[in-house]
Every structure is written in structure tokens, then in C-alpha cells.
Amino acid sequence: MAKAPARIPAAEPPIPNRERPSEPKPFEATKEQLLQFYKDMLLIRRFEEKAGQLYGLGLIGGFCHLYIGQEAVAVGLQSALDGDKDSVITGYRDHGHMLAYGIDPKVIMAELTGRAAGISRGKGGSMHMFSTEHKFYGGHGIVGAQVSLGAGLAFKHKYAGDGGVTLAYFGDGAANQGQVYEAFNMAELWKLPIIFVIENNQYAMGTSVNRASSEDQLYRRGESFRIPGIQVDGMDVLASRGAAETALEWVRAGKGPIILEMKTYRYRGHSMSDPAKYRSRDEVQAVRDKSDPIEHVKKLLEAQGVTEADLKPIEQDIRRVVNEAADFAENAPEPNPQELYTDVLVESY
Ligand SMILES: Cc1ncc(C[n+]2csc(CCOP(=O)(O)OP(=O)(O)O)c2C)c(N)n1
Numbered sequence: 001m002a003k004a005p006a007r008i009p010a011a012e013p014p015i016p017n018r019e020r021p022s023e024p025k026p027f028e029a030t031k032e033q034l035l036q037f038y039k040d041m042l043l044i045r046r047f048e049e050k051a052g053q054l055y056g057l058g059l060i061g062g063f064c065h066l067y068i069g070q071e072a073v074a075v076g077l078q079s080a081l082d083g084d085k086d087s088v089i090t091g092y093r094d095h096g097h098m099l100a101y102g103i104d105p106k107v108i109m110a111e112l113t114g115r116a117a118g119i120s121r122g123k124g125g126s127m128h129m130f131s132t133e134h135k136f137y138g139g140h141g142i143v144g145a146q147v148s149l150g151a152g153l154a155f156k157h158k159y160a161g162d163g164g165v166t167l168a169y170f171g172d173g174a175a176n177q178g179q180v181y182e183a184f185n186m187a188e189l190w191k192l193p194i195i196f197v198i199e200n201n202q203y204a205m206g207t208s209v210n211r212a213s214s215e216d217q218l219y220r221r222g223e224s225f226r227i228p229g230i231q232v233d234g235m236d237v238l239a240s241r242g243a244a245e246t247a248l249e250w251v252r253a254g255k256g257p258i259i260l261e262m263k264t265y266r267y268r269g270h271s272m273s274d275p276a277k278y279r280s281r282d283e284v285q286a287v288r289d290k291s292d293p294i295e296h297v298k299k300l301l302e303a304q305g306v307t308e309a310d311l312k313p314i315e316q317d318i319r320r321v322v323n324e325a326a327d328f329a330e331n332a333p334e335p336n337p338q339e340l341y342t343d344v345l346v347e348s349y
Pocket residue numbers: 093141142143144170171172173174175201203204205270
């Protein structure tokens with residue numbers, strides 16, 4: 001029989017001295033990079049506005065969660081990834097993450113309208129889009145499930161020794177889900193290469209983060225698991241990109257997981273069927289006026305000599321791309337009924 005230890009070891013001090021990631025710095029973008037951020041975020045904004053219209057016309061069925069207001073998070077973080085190695089997984093608010101990869105808006109919009117040409121062959125819809133080609137593993141409707149699946153993706157990166165890192169996005173509401181903490185524990189224990197990204201948009205459906213979370217500083221949620229966390233201005237694409245670089249450096253050095261709490265805000269309701277009665281219009285307007293991520297980059301561009309007239313053709317071009325995507329999504333054929341029987345059983349990807 002194993003002998004009991006002679007003495008229970010002394011407890012460590014409440015906050016042990018641990019190595020911490022360095023303070024992230026805002027990304028220093030060239031004019032070209034700033035313009036690219038502007039275009040990428042504007043494309044998401046206009047795409048989502050159009051998706052909202054198509055939903056209103058009855059062309060999109062099921063749930064539809066828009067990403068308007070949160071554009072700087074996906075664009076800033078994903079711009080730092082290595083597209084050949086790194087993987088991404090998120091929840092149901094996923095259109096922006098796909099667009100940030102540069103995936104053709106046509107196949108994303110066609111997925112929303114349930115057409116065979118959609119990126120998940122019209123069978124996933126708004127919440128269940130995948131692109132294994134881009135190492136984008138969904139699109140998940142079960143709140144928090146993507147976090148444990150993300151830990152699995154990170155396990156695969158480590159097991160295969162492929163040098164990849166997983167970016168697993170989840171919301172402030174999902175941060176109270178039990179399986180998130182099981183994933184945290186295993187991820188730190190096995191030093192998995194994963195960045196847990198909490199998109200704190202202040203609300204989980206109609207419940208504000210302060211009403212639902214005893215610790216509302218969500219970047220601290222990894223403390224009991226020895227996972228460091230950083231709080232980031234998620235309305236600032238340069239801060240987002242800078243934080244991604246710090247996090248990637250930590251994870252790629254084999255130090256295990258890290259948490260990024262991205263403070264952001266969604267302008268629209270939780271989904272298209274939410275009348276948003278739990279907050280005032282003034283609250284939303286105040287954020288738009290003060291912290292809009294696209295206006296922010298526009299100001300930075302203006303400071304570099306880019307004028308309203310220079311930006312106009314960009315806006316027109318984006319509107320054209322989005323309108324073409326909408327036309328395509330409206331006119332493309334629906335899947336053949338036989339497709340009900342494909343992609344059902346496990347296959348290798
Ligand atoms: C396990 C589970 N519980 C409840 C729901 C219903 N539900 C859908 S979204 C949501 C709120 C999640 O909020 P948050 O994580 O903050 O993400 P956000 O919608 O703000 O992006 C809830 C409770 C669900 N889909 N899955």
C-alpha cells in the first residue's frame with residue numbers, strides 16, 4: 001500500500017510567480033496593411049447588412065447571427081495566422097471569420113440561402129459553415145462545444161508535430177459553460193498549442209455579462225488552470241493584431257495555451273429574431289459613435305493622407321461584390337434531395 005506523505009506540502013502563495021506573456025503592442029501597420037484591414041472589415045459589414053436584408057425577405061431560413069460591430073476581432077487576429085498550418089474554430093456567429101480568410105463571399109452567401117453551391121453544400125446554413133481547405137472547422141450551434149473541439153484540434157497539431165496553433169473563439173456567455181474549463185485544464189496540462197479567444201461582446205442573448213458572470217474580467221478565467229490571459233480592445237484592429245502576435249509567440253514557444261479577452265460589441269440583436277429590448281438604442285449608438293472599428297481605421301488612413309475620394313471606389317467595389325454574392329445566392333439551385341444521405345457518416349478529412 002502506498003504510504004501517505006509525511007507532511008502535506010505547504011500551499012503556494014495565492015498568486016504564484018509565474019512567467020507572463022509580455023504586454024502586447026499595437027501592430028504597426030503600413031498604409032497598405034491599414035487599407036487591407038479597412039477593406040476586410042468593410043466587406044464583413046456590408047456582407048452582414050445584406051444577409052440581414054435577405055433574411056428579411058425570407059431567403060435565409062433558420063437562425064442567422066450577424067457579426068456587425070465585431071469585425072476588428074476576426075480581421076485583426078486572423079491576419080496574424082499562418083494559413084498553411086493554423087486552424088480556427090468558432091460558434092454560430094461565423095460569417096465574419098470565414099470572410100476574414102478571404103473565402104469567396106458567393107459561397108458563404110449561398111450557404112446562408114441553403115444552395116448546393118454553398119460552402120457546406122447548402123446543408124449547414126448560417127451556423128454550420130466549414131472550410132477544411134482553410135483549416136476552418138466551423139461554425140457550431142452548441143454554446144461552448146467549439147472550445148473542447150478546439151482543444152482536440154490543438155491536440156492534433158501537437159501530436160502530428162505540424163507546428164500549427166488553434167484559435168478557438170467563444171463568447172462571454174459560453175465562458176460560463178462547464179466544458180470550457182475541462183478544456184482549459186487539459187490544454188494547460190498537455191501544453192496544447194491553443195489560443196482561447198473570448199469575444200466579449202457584452203451580451204449573451206439578452207443577458208449582459210455583468211448580470212451573468214461573477215468574474216466579469218474574463219481574461220482572468222484561466223487563473224486556476226495557470227493559463228495567462230490578456231484583455232484587448234477588440235474594437236481596434238491594430239490592438240487585436242498586436243495581441244495575436246504576442247499570443248502566437250507564447251504558444252509557438254511551447255508554453256501552452258493563452259486566453260485573449262477581446263472587448264467588443266455587437267450592434268444588432270443576438271440573432272435576426274431578437275428585438276433587443278434589453279438595452280437602449282442610445283447605448284448602441286454611443287458605442288457606434290465612439291468606438292466603431294471601421295471608422296477608427298478610416299481616421300488612421302486619413303491621417304496618412306488617404307481621402308474620402310480615395311475610399312469611395314473601395315466602398316463601391318465592396319458593394320458590387322456583395323450584391324453579386326446576393327444575386328448568386330438567390331439564383332443558385334437548391335441541393336438535390338439525394339444529398340440528404342451524403343456527409344452523414346464519419347469520413348476522413
Ligand atoms: C449548450 C447551449 N445552451 C444554450 C444555447 C442557446 N444559446 C444560443 S446562443 C446563446 C448565448 C451565447 O452568448 P455568447 O457566448 O456571449 O455569444 P454571442 O452570441 O454573444 O456571440 C445561448 C444561451 C445553445 N445554443 N447551446
